[in-house]
Amino acid sequence: MAVRPFRIFLLILILVVAGVGTIYIFQSRRHHSSQVQNERFISTYAALSMAQEKYRLSPDSLSAAYDSIFAANRVDSAWLSDFAASLPNDIHQSLRFWNEIVRRLDSLRIAPQADSSKAN
Numbered sequence: 001m002a003v004r005p006f007r008i009f010l011l012i013l014i015l016v017v018a019g020v021g022t023i024y025i026f027q028s029r030r031h032h033s034s035q036v037q038n039e040r041f042i043s044t045y046a047a048l049s050m051a052q053e054k055y056r057l058s059p060d061s062l063s064a065a066y067d068s069i070f071a072a073n074r075v076d077s078a079w080l081s082d083f084a085a086s087l088p089n090d091i092h093q094s095l096r097f098w099n100e101i102v103r104r105l106d107s108l109r110i111a112p113q114a115d116s117s118k119a120n
Contacts, residue, residue: 041083042097044073046104048080 047069055062070076087094 037083038097040073040075041080042100042104044069044075044080045084046101046108047073049101049105050108 048066051062051065051069055065066077070080087097
C-alpha cells in the first residue's frame, strides 16, 4: 500500500515537469519569433531610409528600390505600418528600436565613405 502514494507522486511530478517543459519551449519559440520580427522591422526601416536618401531625386528608382527592399525582407508596407503603430505601446522598446535604426543608418552612411576613401 505504501508504494501506491509514491506512484501517484511520481506521476504528478512527471506531469508537472512535462508541463513546465512545454511552456518553456512555447515561450522560447515565441521569443525567437518576436526577435525575428523585430530584426525584420529594423532592417527594413533602415534600408528604406537609405533608399530614400539615395534616390530622393528619382521617384521611379525609389519605387523600385522600395519594392526590392520589401521583397528582400518578405514584408509589405502594411506590415511595416502595423508594426510601427504597435511600438508606442512600450516606450522603452520603442527607444531601443529607434536607437538601433539610427545606429545602423550611421554605420551604413560611414561604410560608403570608407569605401570611397580607399578608392582614392
